[in-house]
């Protein structure tokens with residue numbers, strides 16, 4: 281099952297889109313069964329790095345390996361959960377969506393049915409197995425995506441802001457559920473998010489990135505707080521403030537580079553009370569400069 285095998289290794293990775301250097305000299309090792317969150321300002325390169333692990337983009341320098349295998353393209357052993365639930369096949373029921381991967385891999389009917397039942401139960405969708413994606417709520421579609429990925433028994437599950445489009449309440453439920461599922465399966469998960477609180481709730485390690493272009497790994501924060509986690513406990517709140525300062529500095533750097541900043545450090549934005557002060561980033565943004573939605577979320 282997931283988590284028993286291949287760790288991921290990102291070695292000296294540079295990623296370009298034409299002349300644009302999106303990521304430069306990224307290095308990251310992810311252990312089997314680890315839950316790693318990539319956190320950083322909007323547009324810094326989190327998805328690009330995740331896509332390199334998925335095999336959707338290939339580095340111009342360096343390499344990504346999964347176990348002993350160099351990543352040269354997408355593979356079922358690296359399952360991806362996208363923010364958009366359009367990733368589900370709309371003409372298939374939930375059950376058929378989840379069964380699709382095992383069917384393609386030639387898994388026999390009985391074994392396939394057992395796997396589908398297991399993962400549907402795990403994500404809490406057994407009762408909706410015969411519905412089509414259009415008949416599901418946003419949260420249910422994300423559950424279905426996760427079940428579909430898990431049914432392929434991947435070495436690593438890659439999640440690109442999977443809860444980014446959900447309302448706050450559903451998002452919270454999904455975070456708690458994912459924490460439980462991760463503990464149940466021992467899956468290796470790499471999870472991209474803007475949301476500092478989400479990273480603290482979920483990660484074993486939180487990896488921050490510098491603002492692009494030429495984004496890189498900035499800091500790695502071990503996060504070994506007991507699970508399930510509570511953002512209001514003092515250790516979580518302290519980590520939250522540290523991360524907000526880290527990311528705020530990158531946002532401020534971007535604004536300065538764009539000539540939009542008045543010289544103050546973005547890390548000072550919002551309420552220093554931490555998670556309890558959520559929603560305190562002013563509508564006008566940091567130092568009066570309007571922020572991208574993602575950066576506003578990151579600084580809450």
Ligand SMILES: Nc1ncnc2c1ncn2[C@@H]1O[C@H](COP(=O)(O)OP(=O)(O)OP(=O)(O)O)[C@@H](O)[C@H]1O
Nearest residue numbers: 297300302321322323324325326327328329492574
């Ligand atoms: N296919 C592409 N072609 C050209 N540029 C790209 C491509 N994909 C990403 N980029 C650029 O690479 C940089 C990093 O983008 P990426 O989507 O990885 O950022 P991100 O941190 O995931 O952002 P967000 O959190 O807002 O989704 C951005 O400047 C983006 O415009």
